[in-house]
Amino acid sequence: MLKKLECFLAGLPMTIVAGVFLLLDLVPHLMEEFSGTPVQLSFLPFDPAWVTVVISGIPLLYLAIWRIIHNTGISKISSALLICIAMFAAIAIGDLFAAGEVVFIMAIGALLEEATTNRAKKGLKNLISLAPSKGRRLKDGKEEMIPAEEIRQGDILRILPGETIPVDGTIISGETSVDQSIMTGESLPVDKGVGEDVFCGTINRFGSIDISATKVGENSSLQKLIRMVQDAENKQAPMQRIADRVASWLVPAALLIAVSAYVFSGNIVTAVTVLVVFCPCALVLATPTAIMAAIGQATKHGVIIKSGEALEKMGKVDMIAFDKTGTLTYGRLDVSDTISFDETISETDLLSLAASAEAKSEHPLGKAIAAYAKEKEVPVMETTAFRMTTGKGVFAETDNRSLLCGNEKFLIENGVSINSTVRSALERLRTQGKASILVAESQKCIGVIALSDVLRPEVKDMVSRLSDMHTRTVLLTGDHNKTAAYFAQQAGISEIRAELLPEEKVRSIEKLQAENHTVCMIGDGVNDAPALKTADVSVAMGSMGSDIAVDAAEIALMSDDISKIPYLKRLSDAAVRTIKTSITLSMCINFAAIVLSLMEILTPTTGALVHNAGSCFVVPIAALLYDRKFE
Template sequence: MLKRINDFLAGLPMTIIGGVLLVFSFALPRTGVNLPVDPAWGTVVISGIPLLYLAVWRIIYNPGISKISSALLITIAMFAAIAIGDLFAAGEVAFIMAIGALLEDATTNRAKKGLKKLISLAPTQGRRIRDGKEEMIPAEKIVKGDMLRILPGETVPVDGVIVSGETSVDQSIMTGESLPVDKAAGDTVFCGTINRFGAIDIRATKVGEDSSLQKLIRMVQEAEDKKAPMARIADRVASWLVPVAMLVAAIAGIATQDIVRAVTVLVVFCPCALVLATPTAIMAAIGQATKHGVIIKSGEALEKMGKVDTIAFDKTGTLTYGKLEVSDVLSFAPDLDEEKLLYLAASAEAKSEHPLGKAIVAYAKKRDLPLSESAAFQMTSGKGISAEVDGCQLLCGNEKYLHECGVSVTANAAGTLEKLRLQGKASILVAVNGQCVGVIALSDVLRSEASAMVQKLTAMQTNTVLLTGDNQKTADYFAAQVGIREVYADLLPEDKVGNIAALQKHGRNVCMIGDGVNDAPALKTASVGVAMGSMGSDIAVEAADIALMSDDISKIPYLKRLSGATVKTIKLSITLSMCINFLAVTLSVLGLLNPTTGALVHNAGSCFVVLIAALLYDRKFE
């Protein structure tokens, strides 16, 4: 009950009412209006009770010296002002503290929806095969060694090994790879991945909490738990500020035999400007970033971004667009030009559901090639397709598929395939009437701004690293394109987390930038996580500290500059507030300020801090 009352009083509507009452308390007597009860009593109750609650709670629950907080000093000043009858001063210090708390809460509240969405991806049932019969059972009842059948379009319920069947599996949830991975007997499949084509039978190897998806969920939870909220600067200095304030007030009161001077010292000593310095600067910076399509979820992330010296990038959907396009159409037959080769391959692939086939058809249509209706279409999962086009028998697939169909691949074709692999491209061989006549290569498309962004980060003395689930050759090719020299490939989510932890262990402050579900644990583990907000998964966006809503990675250098400027602004505000406090304390000891005028000077310091922070909002960082 007490906490509910406290939360109600500390909310924005009641704080606004407290502010209005404080204005009435100051203005009405100066216009000749005297009320039977000072309106400042309302402010004291509304803003003072949450302040007292916070101070007492910290005394009871905080360990060691952290029991002494800025809330304790302001509470003491509030009661001292009440004791001598200066309700305006009492209400003012409590109100400023309430404003600071609201601003800080606005910058640090973090949504928890991402973890719920990740948990919702966990399969709820599986098709078990027992005594030759199929039965649907809840996923939690699947045990190690069970035989399971997964049909096209279904989600793999547990980790397992394929016993029979061939297919292509969408593993993007685990590895971030843009292409489905061909799987056959003996290959491993992961929980949460999607079977795209052929039916497969698997033997369960890791079930329940041991499965890959559950480990992914657990890693996000653990990383979230390790994130401690940013300590307020006012509370960092409160351990010495409270005893100093009490000592100075006591000395002033005893030396002058004037209790009013002692209370004035306590009022002006209150670190309200200090309380406002961090949240106001962060609010202004967050507003500045929002104008540029960058969503910053917490002040802690903004503060840490300025200290980052290493930025780790995912590849697919981050440095690249995550969308396959035809990059090369190469003919091996002198009488077959590239346009004719593309026409034949696209006509044959028109009935295919495979992403590579769809990309070839889309490319042909983009070039306005009229496609023919194919006949005798047949797809072999994980290998390729066969079809008849204009009386020609076509095969489109990988090297293994052509060999199985009795088509030899020449040394020239094999050399071309190897060259394309080194460039990180996927290749589809095309055979016409039993002869290999060409190859169509597909590649993810590098973001145009990626290279310039990496160059700017390098100029800012920031290291860049590539962490990807793609194979090593693909990773090396794209890293070379943008100028990243440190490359780690073939990574599962736990491997990315491990690499980031290793970098941090060597003293690096790491920022992770990614877009997929598989990046969520790494985004949480890094000092700062940045997600591609427009095309990135909701889970990655929720797991991250910062989201790029326009997917414009050129904003990363801007983010670092903005963060650095914010930290400098906070330090300037703190310095200014301390100088004003020192001057106000001196004037209070000399008797030149009373609690009311001291509260006004104290308020002016807070206003200066807010104005300095506001300058961040329109500053140019490009």
């Protein structure tokens, strides 16, 4: 009941009401200061500041008492406690305006902070929805669909093309290509055969397979992924207000000075004035106003920052970990090389033959070749015969020519010899992280088509700029070592950690943190979610990235422009400097107000006005951040 009342009073509508009544109380006070004659609003039977005190004071009192009861040690003493003391002291001497003013400023600060930190948390629900609900079990020679939770270790399951694999298992019959991007982030489906492992949540792209369940229920890879996101979410500490960090010495100092002022002057009004001007309202306002301005500045540039804590931490980052696929690269396959081994066949003719043979293929590499040929307007001929061997390649007849397209093993099985020239080309392409499709005709290998993900053109300059800012970079990817090394070299990244599953990415980040690095993780896939949550601050590629990755991250690049990363660091540095500047200037004003209070120049009412002016001083300073130009 108390919590509901506190939330109601602390909300925006009631805070506006409190502000209106405080303004009504300010008018007669100003008239009294200038005329020297007490003024009373005739249309109100009570002092309007009472409304402000009740509306804004009760939530603050609730917070102060809650922290005294539940917090431990010195954290029991908070800025809320000091302001409550000042509020009650002002009420005790009958200065309701001063009491209302300090609690109202705190209410405004709380609303501003809440506006900068609230964000929806739907990612975990989306991740859970990826868990398959059913599986096809083979029992006594018959197929039966059963709930995924009823699958037991050792059960034999059949997975048809296009189906999601319901548990971790080992293939016991059949061959296929599996989309493992949810687990590893690999851009290419992986060909799988008998004896190889498959993971829960991955997708069977082609070919029917039978698997023996090895890890089921809570032990499956996808469930581990879900738990890692949950654990990392629970580890996230809420942003601690700067005011509360200094409250441990601010409260005793304020009370000591106020008591001393009363002892030496004998004037209780002086003591109350000291408490009023000592209130850390500027500290409360400085952080959220600067953060709101910085977040607004970032939003104009297509960068969504979900919390002030993320903005502050970004400036402290000295190590940035990148995922590869969809982050440093576009996450799509393109033909990168067309190499002919026959002088009579041009590269365009080779592409035409390969595209014609692969036109009916369901394999992702074959589809990519056919799509590339169509894009380049290369002629694609009709096939009179077509046969596909899952996981190996295709046979096709077109224009009275018999063609084989596939991997090295497929060609050898069909009597095609692979000479040293071909092997040398294949090895070179492998070291560049490229997938290769060999093309053969009449028992002779006539060429090779290589496909690769495409590095974003801005990546190299971005990495160089980060290096100039003394920020190290590391590549964390599920791709093969050679693929990772090739792309890292192209990007200018010297540190590589490849062939990583989601939990291994998490361990890599934790290791970097153990070495006293402040780590930023940048990724785009479901498999990146645990690493994004584990890092000190995280950035997701917003337009292409999965909903889960975007939700798991604290910052999202809505245009997928990774060159914004150096801009983010500069912006966060500027925001922190603005906060510190605002606090320093406003505290200088408060210090001057304390001196004037001790000299009995200020009263609680005029002290509240000076204190209010100092608190509001931080707003225009923060506004300058919104329009500032960054490189």
